[in-house]
Amino acid sequence: MKCAALTSISPDIIKELKSGRPRTIELQSTHNIVTVAEVEPGPDTHIFMTSTDVEDLSPGDAGICVFVLSTSLSMKRVVEFSQGGTMYEERERVSARVQVKFCATSVIKGVYRDGLMKPTKVEVLKSSCYHAG
Known part of the structure; x- marks a missing residue:
C-alpha cells in the first residue's frame, strides 16, 4: 500500500x-504540514x-498506519514589541x-520523494497483530 508519511513523530504519541x-x-x-x-x-x-x-527514512523502518479522520491548517500571527515600543517584530506560523x-503496525517497503514542497510517500507492508481473548 502506498501512502503519505508523517515523520519525526514522538514515540510516546505513536504508543498512545x-x-x-x-x-x-x-x-x-x-x-509534515505539506503532507x-x-x-x-x-x-x-x-x-x-x-x-x-524525514532525511533518514528508508526501507525497513517501522511505524504505524493510521486512518485520517480530519485535517485542518491554521496560521497564527505573533507580534513582539521591544521595551520602549520603538521596534516590533511580526511573524506568522503555520500549523497543521x-x-x-x-x-496497523507497518514497515516501509519503498520511499518516494518528489521534491521539497511535495509530501513524502512510502509503500508499506501492513503487519497483523492478533490477541487471544
Missing part, C-alpha cells in the same frame, strides 16, 4: 495511538507515521492538525 482511541496531533514542521495539506480525510485514507527523521486513529 496504538491504544486505539482517535487523537488529534498538531504539527509544526514544514514537511497534511495534500491528504483528504476519509475512511479509506491512510497515513504512515514514524519517529524516524490531523485527527487519526490507529490501523
